[in-house]
Amino acid sequence: MNNQVEVLSKTYSMNTNIETEKFKHVSYLWNEAEAAVLAGDEVALLVYRSNLLGADLRLTNYGGGNTSCKDMAEDPLTGDEAEVMWVKGSGGDLGTMKRSGLAALYVDRLRNLKSRYRGIACEDEMVGLFNHCIYDLASKTPSIDTPLHGFLPFKHIDHLHPDAAIAIAASEDGEKITEELFQGSIGWVNWQKPGFDLGLQLKACLDANPGIRGIMLGSHGLFTWGDTAYACYLNTLEVIERCAQYLEDHDGKKGPVFGGAVVQSQTQPERLQQAAKLAPILRGFCSSHTRMIGHFTDDERVLQFINSKDLHRLAPMGTSCPDHFLRTKISPLVLNLAPDEDLTDTVRIKEKITPLFVAYRQMYADYYNNCRHPDSPAIRDPNPVVLLYPGIGMFTFAKDKQTARVAAEFYINAINVMRGAEAISAYTSLPRQEAFNIEYWLLEEAKLQRMPRPKALSGRVALVTGSAGGIGKAIARKFAEEGACVILNDNHAARLEEARQEFTVLFGKDMFAAGVLDVTNGNTINQAFAMAILAFGGVDIIVNNAGLSISKSLQDHTEQDWDLLYDVLVKGQFQVTQRGVAIMRQQGFGGDVLNIVSKNALVSGPNNAGYGSAKAAQLHLSRLNAAELGADKIRVNAVNPDAVISGSNIWSGGWAEGRAKTYGVTIEELPAYYAKRTLLQEVIMPEDVANACFTFVGGLLNKSTGNILSVDGGIAPAFVR
Template identity: 50%
Template sequence: MTASPSSSARSTDDPVSSLIARSNALGADRRNTNFAGGNTSAKGRIPDPVTGELTDVLWVKGSGGHLGTLVPEGLAVLRLDRLRALTRVYPGVEREDEMVSAFDYCLHGRPSAAPSIDTAMHGLVEAAHIDHLHPDSGIALATAADGEALTKQCFGDRVAWVGWRRPGFQLGLDIAAVREANPTAIGVILGGHGITAWGDTSAECEANSLEIIRTAESFLAEHGRSEPFGPQVPGFEALPDRERWDRAAALAPVIRGLVSTDARQVGHYMDAPAVLDFCSRAELSRLAALGTSCPDHFLRTKVRPMVLDLPGNAPLEAVVARLRELHQDYRRAYEDYYRRYAGADSPPMRGADPAIVLVPGVGMFSYGADKLTARVAGEFYVNAINVMRGAEAVSAYDPIDEAEKFRIEYWELEEAKLRRAPAPAPMAGRVALVTGAGSGIGKAIAERLAREGACVVVADLDADSASAVAAGIGGPDAAVAVTADVTDAAAVQSAVDAASLAFGGVDLVVNNAGLSISKSLVDTTEQDWDLQHDVMAKGSFLVSRAAAKTMIAQSMGGDIVYISSKNAVFAGPNNVAYGAAKADQAHQVRLLAAELGAHGIRVNGVNPDGVVQGSGIFANGWGSQRAAVYGVPEAELGEFYAQRTLLKREVLPENVAAAVFALTGGSLSHTTGLHIPVDAGVAAAFLR
């Protein structure tokens, strides 16, 4: 079976442009390769910038990055003669890691992307264009117990077999030898790993890659048995949607707290049909215990997942208790795994918590240092499920052995990659829920916390405003929007549940939602009073209560911040309902600080004054009402507030956001029950 290359890959003879087009086309379809997985290359001749002589070079995707979004700056560029000359100094497979640093001496021209471990494969194989990919269908054949025979049955002589070898210089030599011995072959299946294809042109290379992938897909579909994971286990089938999501929201904080034993993690929840089906089948425990095989998979999913052995609809208390037991078992097993294979020069153990947790009937929870890492780990485990399904359909799943997995997981080259990673942002790994975040102070707080590394849930009564703020922050790996009426307990719980489903739980809540009506005492109606107290006093109580339950379930501490007001302590005219509601919020800070400290939850407040710019409250009538009280034009209200302060400065939303970060960013770790004035100095509002 053949496949046509994309028009983009056929449209140019320029090797770099055609390489980028081919890479983007292949990387855009997850059937071809996983996120950030695989690499592509092209060879060509360009003038040497010093001598002017034509020089053979290799352009190859550098370490890291994703084929689907690859740009020229993501390519490593190496002189081909120097790269191939390394074969003369190659010290052998036991010292092949030394060759990676030697690639730096082969670089051509300006600094390029760092060459990856697979550079040798692309440079040593005699082909102008090469793709190395991790398609589920190809890895299914690569991990089948009789993968070599199945490859022959599937492809004949068109695709060769290369037995498992860890990525590196020797694998490049192996594939080069197979290519030379099989001149009619278009590529190879790499045992336990993936595929490599080649071609004389970029279009031919892409077509050959797609031919291998699609032919393997068809072979598995035509020859595979219908239920490779065995029969469905009664009681382990997927729960109905609403019940499943409610159970996931209840379990997410508990599991996140467990898997954050060694380091704080962000979570991702997935209930894709492939996951729910796998979790319901009789072979779940056996296959899950075998772990993943492709190095790109298990480097992100860990050697194996943690699997709940109870039905998803078992009593919640029983499920939680069993998860705690399984977590301790997992940690002991992982520590044993490390001790079994670690040598004197092995990097230290990075943590014994699982990255993947499977819950029958509910789905999969995946974890990482940030949301992108957590999401990709889950996506990779879905790839692994697809691989297991394909291998079991035509044979038996037989991944690389545990010792090899350890060699890769604790590979010094991988450790060096981790050391090169930038230091985490101050709030990396934390999940913040900000109410009233569609505009003004709340928007500024959400944006500041996200800039400092937090995942943010943007909650607002105005769905469009919340969505716009979340999109501006960076999309679902950084922020999600929820519509929340803080006066409604069910809506508040839904917002907290949304945080748990999106990011695994909640670490920080900012009670910012508010409104104000400026009237004299005699003109203030019961409805005016009730509305302001419902939103600010009751709303803060409901949000804090729901968030505290999640934080307690996580056992990771947390922060609750109230955006109160200088009016909580300052008495001004025509302000009785607003001022009283803010005073209620201010005392909630003290009460909750006293109660929640035992759980490591800190509760603090910020008291701003007159934040006019960008404020939804001021834009909705409060500004004109207060301007009338003070006898100034509404356009000059901000300056009026500034001139009555000691510092003569207007308070802006970002000033309040800075105070929230100061309280929660780590420097004030021993502070709770505090109110910070952000009012440029109002003597009458000094705290006593």
Template identity: 50%
Template sequence: MTSHPTVEALLARSNRLGSDPRNTNYAGGNTSAKGTAIDPVTGRDIELVWVKGSGGDLGTLTGDGLAALRLDRLRDLADVYPGVEREDEMVAAFDHCLHGRGGAAPSIDTAMHGLVDAAHVDHLHPDSGIALATAADGEKLTAECFGDTVVWVPWRRPGFQLGLDIAAIKEANPRALGCILGGHGITAWGATSEEAEANSLHIIRTAEAFIADRGKADPFGAVLPGREALPEAERRVRAAALAPVIRGLASTDLPQVGHFTDAAPVLDFLARAEHPRLAALGTSCPDHFLRTKVAPLVLDLPADAPLDEAVARLRELHRQYRADYAAYYRRNAAADSPAMRGADPAIVLVPGVGMFSYGKDGQTARVAGEFYLNAIQVMRGAEAVSSYAPIEEREKFRIEYWSLEEAKLRRMPQPRPLAARVALVTGAGSGIGRAIARRLAAEGACVVVADRDGTGAAAVAEELGGPDRAVAVTVDVTSEEQITEAFGTAALAFGGVDLVVNNAGISISKPLLETTAEDWDRQHDIMARGSFLVSREAARLMIEQGLGGDIVYIASKNAVFAGPNNIAYSATKADQAHQVRLLAAELGEHGIRVNGVNPDGVVRGSGIFAAGWGAQRAAVYGVAEEELGEFYARRTLLKREVLPEHVANAVLALTGGDLSHTTGLHIPVDAGVAAAFLR
């Protein structure tokens, strides 16, 4: 969008407001500014309104995230408004008000910004404002808190009529600087960008102070025996044990990525006597329950209940949740309602342990949890000064299954092949493992980058996009304890694991008589024993999830080809190759597919070759080390050098969906070595 002083001020204000979670939640709320610009058709000034578009986030908003509309045309829509029963039609009409090309699609709140007679408008979702908005006597409390400077607006679903309502309220209340929207949030305005921001912050901070001064000390009630937070170490271990089970339940209808938090406000809420009542009431702000669903699933057992008892109860509660959600849908659905999207919970609360949240990817899962944390703070504020009274069920349904929301979902791009899958790749800090991690992440997977070199693993995880997309774990695959911890990290970060790549390895290239027992043991400990340990832990977790899965071994052409002076390495690769067959036969009944990739001659970008094996193999073949890749290529049928990316391509081919009925297979990635053809 073309630079404009009004736009620059709007973006700066938006970023400041959106960067503080006390002001609004991620992607919640919207801001606007009105001003003049040159109409390129007439060369004359025209009035425009720039408003945050659909789906953007205030904290990171850029010019491309704004919609620019002609103010005269937007306001003229009031003359053709067909009434609240048909107000959804007005969203399409916004397109006829757009000025120029580019920018974001106008959001449902565009009318509020255009129709309110103020140069700058902010609509936000602060916890303190929503606490008053959801209090049983919110209108009375708003008057007590603000006098006549902030006006109460009864609940109305976002849309054109709400914009008309707020515009009328501003006109009728000349002293008002904003309003509390019942069940929803706040709106503030100002003649300048600075004044609008100051008014927004005044409402938020005044509401915070009012609740703090007037509120009771323990709005969630007394601590319930047996619901107190477990000690941190015990809490994390239990969360890691429960995470795969809960993720499997939450993925009954659609695959989901998970996220875990044991933030202090969550643990305190779950320890208190009122949490079952309040959780059952669900969230209220539209942004909240669109992400958290109408209500969470809450485990009703003591924090230290036996693990198998907790798992059994979670399964029972999940069956009841699905039945209740289907009944909620049937009670409220009309003939033209979108089909039910899924009956699984997005939020699962476990007293003494924490909160598990779910979504289509890592960010969505994390944000769902953040929104429920917002909801907890809203409940705390409302209960402190009154009682929590969210919008009624029918209104929640009208937003959750809103045709405009359904249209937004349909406009989203098709998911990538590995969307909602979680991969753990060993030896992923460099070489082939790094290439595999990159490819899996590029195709939508969340990736656990496992490597003995923690610094290298962390660098790869950061390159892949950070905590929402990748986490690093330091793992020596010869250590059962470290492997268990790595899978525990995966469970807490993303809910579990669906795809494991056994890639970690070394290579000791020596003739038989020069190979020591220590060489043999070290080679086998890392690759044969290490991949066995990783696969065993992967299988345990995948079976608990009940979602199937993939285990891929990066074996070698040497698993079937008798190369010279390579006894320890080649024997270990043959061991790995047979593990593929054995595990494919054993794990198939659980929907777990086990396959292998047999590379050869991966010199460039290979950690093993760079660590000295390249020099050893070059000496065996009598070529210069820098010519080894070319040497390997010349002896292949295709005369092409094999790179780490080619191995990564094979892993994707095995796990990306097209080979869904294939297990026990080894794919050669060697450019054609006839002596290594599989028989």
């Protein structure tokens, strides 16, 4: 079979169009020119192949699957040639993996571990022995799947979790279908937790079926191989393509998909509106142990499943593939709300869904207590990860946005698997005990314990008004650096786009969302908060930073100037706080409101009637809100900066000219002028204000509200006391 794959490799490499046209259900991404540059470096070709496979979510999801290659290398101790296996290390992702993400082991040492193997009851002790087989001491930690590659003789091996293959592997007649579909060229190994023994079983399957091109793992995934990176890649795509085509050929032949629809979806605008109303309430329930970040999707595949007759039969069964299960939990929670349910009465909705969460947590506790072993780790958070709202969509909640998003992707994979298995046979899920053995595996627990501690603002969502530049952007950047998800916004679209690009480079797509927000426009305020909810599940920190400055004498001030200052600084702060607090109350676990005010709220000066009085109103509004919101555990504090010129938008529109004229200096001399009049004689930067904001929300001042923190270099007339 290996020679046949090689022939295919040579044949298809002659014409790229042939390969592209050959595949309908997977993406053929191999580029001969790119691969030619890597010729002779098997490890580089392994990384290249892995990245191509990881780029197609139909083949494997984020963090799922593993790949390997074997080649000869010089032993650094003896100088002799030794066979070495490079395999994806623990915790890596195929789509983004680099050479540093591989573990490199001596093949002979790994295979000699068979003499140390004491049976399946002692499976976990073998993992520690992998370290004694390391060839490259700087390489990644070997994963539990290492022996699955090590005992197979092929130079290049792929182990993936494609939906199409798992649908067959997770069906009642999976072994029979595999035999008939591939006419004996794909072997079968029944479900077993990954480990040393499974590696031995794969080798035994190959020995019993010489010449096969791959092995299907019951309920789990697929192994395929080849003697070159390209042959392996092509073999993998061909096998998955055949599985997918088989499912398509049978789709709908047994009747409507998932038994047909029994719930009608709302229109997309209606779905998003319902999701935005409900997500903060769900986030509150799901955060009863740990603060969670949310994700929402109304993908058509999700809607087809959650609207179906078979939803209540299939959803409680849970998933089959362990990679799916580890990210989606034992089963989802199905909400008992009508698609057009009136969600405006938070109290009523909480009363309606509280029993669902009580029942889910009890189910999870029973699952733990019934399946636990004497040495099992303590029970983890009993709240659901996946929540299904028929007619609307799917919510997922996890410790951070990426984990929540990936959980949604994996549950969509699970839906695909259920659909395919039901089309060709009947879906079977992982038995509860097997699922528990995966979820509470001591090796998985050890991996969790090795993860870095959460940052101070992990699990928090912050909306910072006017965050496309100056103080606002510095605050947003500081919060993101400390683990928060942030909502970037500004009333200047071009400025906002620059900030969006900067944050994408710094933090990636999962740490922020961005949209236009004008604090004088109630519609854009509502849109910004809806964006925060749909992107992250709610909001925890509101920073009222948007502002402008007008410096004029009393006589020169116009009514328009006055209205603009009060609309932006006072009414804007009021409206943003009002909307944000409503969301915090829905969530039920408190929050923070930070108001960026000014030393001008306390210090009188010339040519400052409108701006100074508006800042004073902002400061007193902060006190009033602190007094009112304490019962909700919502803290309201103020930061009083002064003369933050760098990147600040308030210095446009004549303010700098006005202040320079007032003080008898040039615009260029303003920073030095302001610094010299302070006690510390320091120039105040946006980052200084950002650090003050973090001081309030970073965890050390959780019992502080109604306070003012000055960041002005020390101005005695601005002292509060």
